[in-house]
Amino acid sequence: MPYLTRSDNLPAGERFRTLVEKGFVQIPGAHNGMAALQAKKEGFEAVYLSGAAMTASMGFPDVGLITIDQVVFFLTQIARSSGLPVLVDADTGFGGTLNTMHTVRAFEDAGAGAIQIEDQLLPKKCGHLNDKKLVEPHEMAAKVAGAVAARRSLYVIARTDAVASEGLDAAIERARLYVKAGADAIFPEALTSADMFREFSSRLPGVPLLANMTEFGRTPFFTAAEFEEMGFRMVIWPVSSLRVANKAQERLYAALRRDGSSALVLDQMQTRAELYDLIDLRGFEALDNSIAETVLPSLNNQHLA
Template sequence: MKKAARLKSILARREAVLMPGTPNALFANVIENLGYDCAYITGAGVTNMYLGAPDVGLITATEMTEHIAAIADSVQIPLLVDGDTGFGNAINVGRTVRSYERAGAAGIQLEDQVFPKKCGHFNGKGVIPTAEMVQKIRAAVDARADDDFQIVARTDAIAVHGIDEAIERAHRYIEAGADVTFVEAPETVADLRRVTAELPVPQIFNFVYGGKTPPVAHADLRAMGFGAALFANAALQAALLSVTDVLTSLRDEGSLDKVRDRLASFEARQQAVRKDDHDSLEKRYS
């Protein structure tokens, strides 16, 4: 089964599949090695790690596509990829979809924020008119080569207009051809229940540690019928904390003696990058 079809099947189960986010191929390898069914390439994470900048619309389509290609080349699990606002109007969205699909994505998430966008859990967001986003979704659907390539339409309207408007927008996006919708940053469990109860296609739950949406037990998300439970930057935040702790100790102590338990072993590092596979290839072609 092709990766797009696999992602479609995973989301259609509505079992709130755990979908960790990755900003690079190394973390994607770890996700796959741990047995996850799919992963998410996070625009915020790529922006943070590649540019050292906040998620405020700075990453480009070209930079994202290069990351997709590297990650898709490294893992076999299907990848849903953050497409932000599509990097322009409906015409730009079509080109973005074609580029993402060629690079190895199994689906794209597009959002209805104004450009430059902001992290979904930042204040001060704005959204474009519903009709404009409908045309972007239509362009995305028309541009994909594989009908199973998943078009995920995200709305950030809760922050601007409230939950009723967000759900109404999601309905319009489904009518335009979105396979999945993603109502960003609900602030109550009651609103989360409304999302899955009132919208007919699979839904994305997005948990941002420290963000606006409350934590919900995985069993409850499954009971609500979410298609995926997205933890877009859990790996990045874990890595950032560990790097800070280890390098602080190195600065203060002049050695790694006090933080050895925070370091992956040399062997674990090589396993994460699948050095054994490369060794096998070297023997094969020597």
């Protein structure tokens, strides 16, 4: 049924928490509503909204320039169209502790199921780049505590970028502090070996951990099953959908420029029928017709003059 009809689903935060508690969760990136619908069609039960994917789709780099309102625009379309709980990249919380609390409320109101906050300073960088600057651990812990205080049911994930600049031991100590502040899970960014993943999980027993399997980064390729074996509870592929879509668009524009026609790339396109089926055009049309039909009031409910 179209998303405009009433849903009796539990809050997105509760649904996301249930997924993590019942088993390992695979979370593909979805950079817009269409990508989220395609992920849902393949059976995924949650999606990830990446700051890097959002900013790249807007034509600029992931350096902390995106605003709360812009993220809410992406988040709303993804949550509404798919109905899935969305894990949202909140960068540094968009400011201090109060800003982070405001971000939590704005994202939860827009349909987020979980939020990820990182311990970088602005201007922040992609987690797999060099020379990242970090906030003091207790400042990040205050943001985590603020996020937990502001939420209704939102699942709060604290990301630490400390491995690259401070080492594994320091990153684990930060993670422990963030858990103490109330984080539901920890996201250790840019681990570079299976041994590091295993050590992180062994030194944080019982804490749900999220792995980032981004392409072209510092982390070697591992499968979902391998991350689970290493003690992690979630994995994201944050920018994969955007990368694939961008490459397909590049091929299209090259063909148009070369041939003056899209005929030679038709086999690479989603058909009109496939598009209408995925966005449930018939469901929206049926809903519109059912509402537009005139219904006369019953005389039993009228006061006769």
